[in-house]
Each structure stands twice: as structure tokens, then as C-alpha cells.
Amino acid sequence: xxxxxxxxxxxxxxxxxxxxxxxxxxxxxxxxxxxxxxxxxxxxxxxxxxxxxxxxxxxxxxxxxxxxxxxxxxxxxxxxxxxxxxxxxxxxxxxxxxxxxxxxxxxxxxxxxxxxxxxxxxxxxxxxxxxxxxxxxxxxxxxxxxxxxxxxxxxxxxxxxxxxxxxxxxxxxxxxxxxxxxxxxxxxxxxxxxxxxxxxxxxxxxxxxxxxxxxxxxxxxxxxxxxxxxxxxxxxxxxxxxxxxxxxxxxxxxxxxxxxxxxxxxxxxxxxxxxxxxxxxxxxxxxxxxxxxxxxxxxxxxxxxxxxxxxxxxxxxxxxxxxxxxxxxxxxxxxxxxxxxxxxxxxxxxxxxxxxxxxxxxxxxxxxxxxxxxxxxxxxxxxxxxxxxxxxxxxxxxxxxxxxxxxxxxxx
Amino acid sequence: xxxxxxxxxxxxxxxxxxxxxxxxxxxxxxxxxxxxxxxxxxxxxxxxxxxxxxxxxxxxxxxxxxxxxxxxxxxxxxxxxxxxxxxxxxxxxxxxxxxxxxxxxxxxxxxxxxxxxxxxxxxxxxxxxxxxxxxxxxxxxxxxxxxxxxxxxxxxxxxxxxxxxxxxxxxxxxxxxxxxxxxxxxxxxxxxxxxxxxxxxxxxxxxxxxxxxxxxxxxxxxxxxxxxxxxxxxxxxxxxxxxxxxxxxxxxxxxxxxxxxxxxxxxxxxxxxxxxxxxxxxxxxxxxxxxxxxxxxxxxxxxxxxxxxxxxxxxxxxxxxxxxxxxxxxxxxxxxxxxxxxxxxxxxxxxxxxxxxxxxxxxxxxxxxxxxxxxxxxxxxxxxxxxxxxxxxxxxxxxxxxxxxxxxxxxx
Numbered sequence: 001x002x003x004x005x006x007x008x009x010x011x012x013x014x015x016x017x018x019x020x021x022x023x024x025x026x027x028x029x030x031x032x033x034x035x036x037x038x039x040x041x042x043x044x045x046x047x048x049x050x051x052x053x054x055x056x057x058x059x060x061x062x063x064x065x066x067x068x069x070x071x072x073x074x075x076x077x078x079x080x081x082x083x084x085x086x087x088x089x090x091x092x093x094x095x096x097x098x099x100x101x102x103x104x105x106x107x108x109x110x111x112x113x114x115x116x117x118x119x120x121x122x123x124x125x126x127x128x129x130x131x132x133x134x135x136x137x138x139x140x141x142x143x144x145x146x147x148x149x150x151x152x153x154x155x156x157x158x159x160x161x162x163x164x165x166x167x168x169x170x171x172x173x174x175x176x177x178x179x180x181x182x183x184x185x186x187x188x189x190x191x192x193x194x195x196x197x198x199x200x201x202x203x204x205x206x207x208x209x210x211x212x213x214x215x216x217x218x219x220x221x222x223x224x225x226x227x228x229x230x231x232x233x234x235x236x237x238x239x240x241x242x243x244x245x246x247x248x249x250x251x252x253x254x255x256x257x258x259x260x261x262x263x264x265x266x267x268x269x270x271x272x273x274x275x276x277x278x279x280x281x282x283x284x285x286x287x288x289x290x291x292x293x294x295x296x297x298x299x300x301x302x303x304x305x306x307x308x309x310x311x312x313x314x315x316x317x318x319x320x321x322x323x324x325x326x327x328x329x330x331x332x333x334x335x336x337x338x339x340x341x342x343x344x345x346x347x348x349x350x351x352x353x354x355x356x357x358x359x360x361x362x363x364x365x366x367x368x369x370x371x372x373x374x375x376x377x378x379x380x381x382x383x384x385x386x387x388x389x390x391x392x393x394x395x396x397x398x399x400x401x402x403x404x405x406x407x408x409x410x411x412x
Numbered sequence: 413x414x415x416x417x418x419x420x421x422x423x424x425x426x427x428x429x430x431x432x433x434x435x436x437x438x439x440x441x442x443x444x445x446x447x448x449x450x451x452x453x454x455x456x457x458x459x460x461x462x463x464x465x466x467x468x469x470x471x472x473x474x475x476x477x478x479x480x481x482x483x484x485x486x487x488x489x490x491x492x493x494x495x496x497x498x499x500x501x502x503x504x505x506x507x508x509x510x511x512x513x514x515x516x517x518x519x520x521x522x523x524x525x526x527x528x529x530x531x532x533x534x535x536x537x538x539x540x541x542x543x544x545x546x547x548x549x550x551x552x553x554x555x556x557x558x559x560x561x562x563x564x565x566x567x568x569x570x571x572x573x574x575x576x577x578x579x580x581x582x583x584x585x586x587x588x589x590x591x592x593x594x595x596x597x598x599x600x601x602x603x604x605x606x607x608x609x610x611x612x613x614x615x616x617x618x619x620x621x622x623x624x625x626x627x628x629x630x631x632x633x634x635x636x637x638x639x640x641x642x643x644x645x646x647x648x649x650x651x652x653x654x655x656x657x658x659x660x661x662x663x664x665x666x667x668x669x670x671x672x673x674x675x676x677x678x679x680x681x682x683x684x685x686x687x688x689x690x691x692x693x694x695x696x697x698x699x700x701x702x703x704x705x706x707x708x709x710x711x712x713x714x715x716x717x718x719x720x721x722x723x724x725x726x727x728x729x730x731x732x733x734x735x736x737x738x739x740x741x742x743x744x745x746x747x748x749x750x751x752x753x754x755x756x757x758x759x760x761x762x763x764x765x766x767x768x769x770x771x772x773x774x775x776x777x778x779x780x781x782x783x784x785x786x787x788x789x790x791x792x793x794x795x796x797x798x799x800x801x802x803x804x805x806x807x808x809x810x811x812x813x814x815x816x817x818x819x820x821x822x823x824x
Contacts, residue, residue, distance in 0.1 A: 015742065019766060092765075098787060104776055106786055109764065113798050192623070196798050211604070215624055217799045238821040245823035330427065352521065352816050353504075354431060364516055364819025373824075374518055374815065375510060386525050386608055386812035387629045388800035400798035403786065404764050407776025409650040411657035412785075 003187050006142060006175050007194025010115045013172035014140040018112050020168055022089050028167035029085035029132055033078040035163035036128060036156070040074045046155035047124065054148055062252075066122050067149055077128045080378075084132040087377045090396050091138050094404070105406040110399045112138035114196040117188055118380075119144045119210060121202035124152035131160055131174045133380045137398040140173040142195065144188055146202075147180040154178060189214035201381050204308070219393070222358075222384035224254035224336035225308045226366045229325040229351070230270055231342035232263040238363060239341040240273045243314075246339070246365040248281040252310050254382060255337050255369040259305060259315045261325045264290070267318045271295050278314065287316040305332040322347050326354050333357060335384045337366040358384055358391035415599050418554060418587050419606025422527045425584035426552040430524045432580055434501050440579035441497035441544055445490040447575035448540060448568070452486045458567035459536065466560055474664075478535050479561055489540045492790075496544040499789045502808050503550050506816070517818040524550035525812045526608040529600055530792075531556045531622060533614035536564035543572055543586045545792045549810040552585040554607065556600055558614075559592040566590060601626035613793050616720070631805070634770075634796035636666035636748035637720045638778045641737040641763070642682055643754035644675040650775060651753040652685045655726075658751070658777040660693040664722050666794060667749050667781040671717060671727045673737045676702070679730045683707050690726065699728035717744040734759050738766050745769060747796045749778040770796055770803035 017025075036043070047069040054064050090110050097107030116139050120126045127143055134141035145153040153176055161171035177184060189198060189210060197217045200210040204223045211218060228246055230239045246257035262271060267290065275285065275295040285297035286304045297316065304315045305328070319325045329338050339361035340351040348362045359369045369392060371379025376394030383389045389397035429437075448455070459481040466476050502522050509519030528551050532538045539555055546553035557565040565588055573583035589596060601610060601622060609629045612622040616635045623630060640658055642651045658669035674682060679702065687697065687707040697709035698716045709728065716727045717740070731737045741750050751773035752763040760774045771781045781804060783791025788806030795801045801809035 015766075015768075018768075100785075100787060104780065104785075111765075111768075114768070212627055217797060218629075219799070235821070241821065241823055249824055348818075353523075354427075356427075356430075356523075356526070357814065359815040359817060361817040362819060364817055364822040365824055367824040368516065368817060368822070369815075373512070373516075375512060385629060387631070390813050391815045401802050402769065403771040403781075403803045405771060405773040405776055405780060406760075407774060409647070409653065410776040410780070411653055412661055412777055412779040 003177070003184065003191055006177070007115070007191050009172040010140040010142050010175060011194050013170045014112065014114045016170055017135070017138045017140055017173050020138065024168040025089070025135060025138070026085045028164055028169040029081055029135060031163040031167050032128070032132065032160050033081040033085070035159050036074055036078045036081070039155075039159045040071055043074060043152065043155045043159065044069055044071070046151040049151040050124075050149055059148065063122060067124065067152070069124060069152060073125065077125050080125075080129055081132040084136050084378050087136065087395060089136055089138075090399055102410050103408065104410050107404055108401045109404050111402050113398060113400050115140050115142065115194055116398065117142040117144065117191070117195045117198045117216070119185060119188065119198065119200045119202070119206065121146045121206060122149050124149045124156060126201060127153050127156045127176070128160065129378075130380060131157075133378060133395065133398060135169060135173060137395050139398055140175075142175050142177065142188065144177040144180075144185060150178065150180055186213055189216060192216050199381055219381070219383050219389060219397070220385040221381035222254050222336050223308050223334045224256070224382075224384075225259065225306065225332065225334045226255060226257045226336055227259045227261060227329045227333060227338045228257050228366065229261040229319075229322075229329070229338070229340045230263060230266065231322065231340055231344060231347050232265045233343045234266070234341040235343065236266075236270050236273055239270060240277050242339065242341055242363070242365045243274050244277045246367050247278060247283060247314050248312065249367055251312055254308075255366050256310070257314070257366055258307065258309050259317070259332070261317050261319050261328060264318050264320055267291070268294055271316070281312055284313045285316055286313065288318055290318040291316045308334065322350060326351065330356050336382070337361065337369040339364060339366050358382065415589070415596065415603055418589070419527070419603050421584040422552040422554050422587060423606050425582045426524065426526045428582055429547070429550045429552055429585050432550065436580040437501070437547060437550065438497045440576055440581040441493055441547060443575040443579050444540070444544065444572050445493040445497070447571050448486055448490045448493070451567075451571045452483055455486060455564065455567045455571065456481055456483070458563040461563040462536075462561050471560065475534060479564070481536060481564060485537065489537050492537075492541055493544040496548050496790050499548065499807060501548060501550075502811055514822050515820065516822050519816055520813045521816050522811045523814050525810060527552050527554065527606055528810065529554040529556065529603070529607045529610045529628070531597060531600065531610065531612045531614070531618065533558045533618060534561050536561045536568060538613060539565045539568045539588070540572065541790075542792060543569075545790060545807065545810060547581060547585060549807050551810055552587075554587050554589065554600065556589040556592070556597060562590065562592055598625055601628060604628050611793055631793070631795050631801060631809070632797040633793035634666055634748050635720050635746045636668070636794075636796075637671065637718065637744065637746045638667060638669045638748050639671045639673060639741045639745060639750045640669050640778065641673040641731075641734075641741070641750070641752045642675060642678065643734065643752055643756060643759050644677045645755050646678070646753040647755065648678075648682050648685055651682060652689050654751065654753055654775070654777045655686050656689045658779050659690060659695060659726050660724065661779055663724055665779075666720075667778050668722070669726065669778055670719065670721050671729070671744070673729050673731050673740060676730050676732055679703070680706055683728070693724055696725045697728055698725065700730055702730040703728045720746065734762060738763065742768050748794070749773065749781040751776060751778050770794065
């Protein structure tokens with residue numbers, strides 16, 4: 001099917017989805033969840049085709065694990081859909097209603113965005129997650145997953161569409177682009193007539209391609225070169241525990257710490273403690289000259305400070321104080337999540353105000369930056385841009401506002 | 413100066429602007445306003461160069477009037493800057509602060525966006541207006557006005573920069589691109605390293621060029637093909653007054669009505685009333701076949717329904733009911749402002765929910781869609797996109813959020 005026709009169908013589906021009640025939407029989500037579990041055999045069979053192809057193509061084991069579906073994982077996906085159904089939808093909420101001097105009542109109503117396109121990479125669970133979040137908020141979605149998960153994605157989408165047939169939601173509200181060529185992806189990025197927003201989910205390369213080529217509105221999601229700054233006078237055991245947690249608990253995710261900044265006055269005492277803790281996990285240290293005088297480490301190059309390692313590697317820099325730490329973060333960071341470990345009220349305040357990132361922490365691990373930990377219930381991605389949504393994006397990020405104006409004949 | 417260097421300076425200026433107190437910012441705005449008035453002689457002399465060039469190039473009288481500055485207009489510009497200074501800034505506001513189960517306190521802090529670029533057309537007052545709104549919210553701005561206003565824009569920007577030298581705000585917070593070539597505009601649209609958002613202000617051609625070429629985030633501002641739908645059972649005199657006001661009070665603006673939809677049951681009685689009223693202003697009617705049987709009019713072509721006339725012309729269509737009216741608006745409209753004139757509670761509710769526009773009205777003129785009438789105090793444009801900001805954009809649209817997270821050693 002051509003993207004033009006998919007776009008038309010999505011637009012029409014969005015109009016009808018916007019009129020549905022929450023009860024109708026939740027029944028549809030529930031039907032989706034049930035169908036995924038009932039149809040797990042077929043989905044697993046299709047998933048095996050992707051796995052075999054990946055093995056033949058010599059894809060890395062860790063990537064194959066991302067692709068793999070199991071009965072248990074399908075159950076988790078279905079549970080995820082049910083959890084989305086249980087959330088309170090922000091759509092229809094009216095707020096800031098005011099009566100103006102001329103008697104006009106003016107306020108804002110929260111409405112669906114319309115058609116949301118999502119371009120993503122390997123994991124097939126994204127297909128069901130995104131479909132559920134978009135439907136919950138009355139949007140239609142056009143999904144374009146990676147080539148390596150195409151059989152799984154088709155099976156999941158078909159299952160969802162079949163389930164929707166028996167509900168008030170039109171199956172056209174969830175469509176998958178089955179042509180995984182680059183050309184089609186490029187077309188999708190320029191489908192301004194139908195697509196209201198495009199959310200890329202994946203590695204830095206995908207995000208860059210989308211930002212450079214899309215003419216539709218994009219929400220950039222995030223690479224996370226996250227920093228922890230240990231300030232003069234901080235609690236050493238707290239600092240050690242937080243760095244240990246943020247670096248090693250799950251190094252492959254975007255909210256893991258990649259870089260440690262440490263105040264010169266405490267470096268000599270604190271660095272060896274952190275080094276000893278992280279050595280348990282064989283973390284590689286890449287440090288500045290001053291760091292190298294205190295702990296064994298490789299010499300950090302300029303580019304190391306720009307790098308999101310997503311691995312058991314950490315860059316270290318000893319700084320003269322808060323000012324240098326903030327400047328370093330704003331220069332080398334990606335605007336994702338940064339933490340200060342401090343006991344100084346003033347430095348905490350300055351760090352919160354002046355670090356230009358989606359999430360700024362005092363005395364806690366950067367690992368908390370996600371929709372669940374932030375109480376959003378679910379998440380469609382973590383925005384590292386400043387427009388529309390910043391940080392973990394929940395249901396609200398999938399909505400827009402319109403002004404509503406109630407009069408009794410006012411003219412100007 | 414190269415755009416690269418302007419971008420660097422703007423970025424640095426944004427960092428320092430974000431640290432300023434509201435008192436410091438308001439003093440700077442006040443100094444700007446005073447300087448514009450004190451320096452009016454020089455600004456008027458430079459403006460005369462633009463006016464002469466425009467006359468030599470045979471520019472239309474109405475456009476020359478847009479370019480023209482007078483002592484009184486400069487006073488108004490200065491007053492506008494003072495009014496912005498008097499507004500309450502949303503920056504620094506902390507909201508939704510919650511204590512999670514693990515003891516983390518998580519909330520949102522409103523922060524400046526950073527560097528805002530604005531590409532605009534002829535009117536030189538935009539230069540000072542935008543500078544004031546961006547500064548008020550702690551942002552730096554890169555202005556790129558039209559070639560025809562270049563002398564005026566340089567004079568205004570120099571005056572502002574000179575005034576800022578004596579304040580806490582760095583003059584680099586307000587910069588003007590003096591090279592008005594297309595190439596430089598294109599470069600500005602791709603200056604992702606420094607520009608956080610680009611707002612085009614101008615005609616449909618400019619907006620389209622920006623949307624198609626920009627790689628930085630854009631907020632589309634609006635062409636307004638605004639509709640009024642007169643529903644069965646509406647008050648005829650109210651309908652007539654509102655259509656008269658929305659079409660003729662100022663036809664050249666984006667919130668003026670361009671199209672009238674009218675329920676078939678009332679068309680025969682109401683249309684002649686509206687026709688008679690609008691004929692006072694020599695409004696040209698372009699109607700559907702059914703319209704032509706009731707009032708004298710030209711035959712409306714398909715493209716007329718898509719057109720923002722910005723003139724004393726109105727397209728008319730008789731519809732079978734609300735459903736057709738809503739579908740027509742969502743198909744032909746530009747998502748700006750639409751009104752229903754009705755006495756039906758249910759139809760009013762459906763119109764508000766289902767019409768997909770930035771502002772939807774019941775029983776009032778579309779002419780109210782602007783920052784002042786909506787109580788925003790000032791306006792940097794009217795967004796017709798759904799992301800980040802929709803409808804009139806005040807100070808809040810020039811800010812972003814960051815999550816702030818306060819802990820006492822939490823790890824995951």
C-alpha cells in the first residue's frame with residue numbers, strides 16, 4: 001500500500017478516534033491485549049523467522065536477544081497494553097477557563113494530536129507499546145519498524161488490527177509500513193499532509209537521519225551522555241553508591257551515567273573509593289591528567305567526553321568547581337540527565353537552574369529518568385529537545401491543546 | 413559576521429540571560445524602550461531609506477505603509493516593550509512537585525528555550541517586539557527581517573544593543589542578520605548547533621519555505637482560512653453581526669473569516685440578511701449552486717474554499733447539517749479559527765470537540781484570536797501547528813520545562 005493511501009486512512013481514522021469515549025478506547029485496548037496472548041503461537045512462529053535471518057546475517061547476540069519474543073515476553077507486552085488502558089487519559093480535559101471582560105469564556109481543551117508516525121529499530125515490543133499509547137490518547141499511528149523485525153511486526157500489527165475489527169476503533173488507526181526500504185522511510189519523513197508528528201526511537205544514527213531529512217514535526221528522543229558531578233563537601237559513600245548505580249546497574253540504557261566530574265578538593269580521597277567500587281564490574285576509567293595522578297586509568301581524549309559509551313566505560317574529569325562542572329556538562333552533554341552530589345544548598349540550586357538538560361538531579365542516580373519512575377505510568381520515549389515535550393514522554397506528550405471560546409454574540 | 417559566530421554568541425548570551433533575575437531583565441527592557449524613543453530621529457532617517465527604495469521599486473502603497481515608521485509608531489513600539497516588561501514572567505515557576513514512594517521529589521521547572529531565531533517580512537516593529545518577548549523570557553534571539561526593511565531593522569537593533577550595554581543583559585542577546593540573501597536564510601534554517609527554535613512570521617510562501625528547508629525545530633505560524641457555520645435554529649441577527657464583523661472589520665488579518673457555511677433549513681431566510689449587510693462593504697460572494705439560487709454571487713470553485721482571501725471576498729456553501737460543516741472545515745481549513753453560531757447545546761459541544769483548529773468558537777467572532785484578546789498580554793505569533801504551542805503564543809510558548817529531581821541518595 002502506498003504511503004499516500006496509508007496517510008489518508010490514518011487521517012480518517014484519527015478523526016473517528018478523536019470522537020470515541022474512554023470506555024470505547026479501553027475496550028479496544030483490552031481486546032488488543034487479549035488477542036496478542038491468544039495469537040502468541042503465530043507471533044512466535046513469525047518471530048522465529050526474524051531470529052533465523054538475524055543469525056544468518058551474523059547479528060550480535062545482544063541484538064538477537066532484543067529481537068527475541070517468548071510466551072512470557074508476549075504476556076508482558078499484553079500486560080503493558082492493559083496498564084495503558086488503566087491510565088487516566090488527559091484527552092478532553094478543559095482547563096484555565098476564564099471569563100474575560102467582554103463576557104467571552106476562554107479556556108483550553110486537551111485533544112489528540114492526530115496522526116503520529118514512529119520510526120524505530122529492532123525491538124518488536126515497541127510495535128504494541130506505541131500502538132497502545134497512541135490509541136489511548138485518541139491518535140492514529142503509522143509504525144515503521146526495522147527490517148530485522150519485520151515478520152514479528154507484521155504478525156503483531158495484524159493481530160491488533162483483527163482485534164480492533166470487533167471494537168469501536170477502526171483497524172486503520174494502527175498501520176505498519178511493511179516496505180522497510182530507506183526510500184519509504186524518507187517519504188514518511190516528508191508526509192506533511194497526513195502526519196502531525198514523527199517520533200524516531202533508536203540509536204544516534206537514526207535520530208540524526210530523521211532530524212536532517214524530516215519536513216514533518218519531529219520529537220527528538222534521546223541519546224544520553226549523562227554526567228554526575230561530585231561537589232566539594234559531598235557525602236562520599238552517597239557519591240560512591242550513586243556513581244556505582246548510575247554507571248553499572250544497566251550500562252546500555254540512555255539514563256546510565258557516562259561521565260564523572262569531581263571537585264579538585266575531594267578528588268584525592270573520593271576517586272579511589274569510586275574506582276574500587278566500579279572495579280568490581282571491571283569498569284574502564286578514561287581520565288584527565290589530574291585523574292591519572294590519583295587512580296590507574298587511560299588518558300581521556302576530547303572525544304571521550306562527547307561519547308555515550310553504553311558500556312562499562314566512564315570518562316572522568318577533575319574540575320575546579322561548580323562553574324567548570326556546569327560549563328563542561330552544557331558543552332559535552334546531550335541534554336538528557338545530570339546529577340550533582342552535594343551538601344551545599346546554593347550549589348544545588350545553581351545546578352538545577354543552570355544545567356540545560358531534560359532532567360537535573362540533586363543527590364540521586366540519573367537512572368530514574370523514565371516514565372514509570374517519574375509517575376507518568378507509561379512512556380513513548382525520552383525527549384531531549386526543548387519544544388513540546390522534554391524528558392520522559394507520557395500520555396500528555398501525545399496530546400495537543402485547542403482554545404475553546406464560548407460567547408453570546410461578541411464581535412470586535 | 414558569519415552565522416556560525418552569531419550562533420556561538422547567541423548561545424553564550426542565552427546562558428547568561430537564563431541566570432538573570434526578573435528585575436535585571438525588566439531594567440534592560442525599560443532601557444530598550446527609552447533608547448528607541450530617544451533615538452527616534454536616527455531610526456526615522458534610516459526608515460526613510462527603506463521607504464525611498466520601496467517607492468523606487470514600485471512596491472504597493474499598502475506594503476509601504478507597513479514599512480513606514482513615524483514618531484508616533486516608534487512611541488507605540490516603545491510602549492509595547494514597556495508592556496512586555498510589566499508582564500509576569502513564567503520562567504522559574506516550579507509546578508507538579510510530588511514526593512514519590514522512594515522519597516524522591518520530582519517536579520517541573522519552567523526555563524527559557526535558549527536561542528530563538530525569527531525570520532520575518534516587512535514590518536520593522538517586529539524587530540523590537542520579538543526582541544522584547546524573547547528577552548523577557550530569558551532567551552537570546554537571532555532576527556532575520558526582510559530586505560525591504562533592512563535599514564530600519566539595523567537602526568532599531570543597534571539602538572537596542574547600545575541600550576543593553578548599560579544593563580545586565582549582554583548586547584549579544586539581540587542580534588540581527590544583516591545579510592538578507594536567501595542563502596543566509598537557508599543557513600539559518602539549518603543552524604541546529606545553536607538555534608533551539610525557529611519561528612517564521614509572514615505570508616504562506618515564507619512559512620512553506622521554512623517548513624520545507626529547516627532542520628531546526630520550527631513553530632509554524634498561521635495562515636487563517638477561517639470559517640463561520642450558521643446552524644439551524646441560530647439567532648439570525650447574531651449570525652449576521654458576527655459574519656459582518658469577522659469578514660469586514662479587518663479583512664487583511666489571519667483571524668478574519670473567509671468562508672461561510674450555512675444550514676440548508678435557514679439559508680433562504682438568513683443568506684439575504686447577511687448578503688445585504690456585507691454589501692455595505694462591497695463584499696464579493698462566491699457561492700455553491702444552492703447559494704446562487706438565493707443571492708447574487710459568483711460561482712465558487714473548489715480552490716476558493718481553500719483560499720485565504722485577506723480581502724473583501726467570502727466563499728459560501730450551503731450544507732446539510734453539522735456533520736458536513738465539520739468535515740468541510742477540517743478538509744479546507746488551515747486549522748486557525750472557526751465559529752459556530754447555534755442555539756443547540758449538543759451541536760456546540762460537537763463543534764468544539766470535533767473541529768480540528770487552534771481556536772474554536774461558539775457564538776462569537778473569529779476576530780478574537782490573538783494574544784491580547786485571549787489574555788496573554790502579548791503575542792509572538794499564532795501557531796497553527798499542534799506541537800508545543802497552538803493558537804496565540806505568549807510568553808509561555810517561549811519557554812521549556814525541565815524535570816527537577818531532589819533526592820537524598822536514592823539509587824535504582
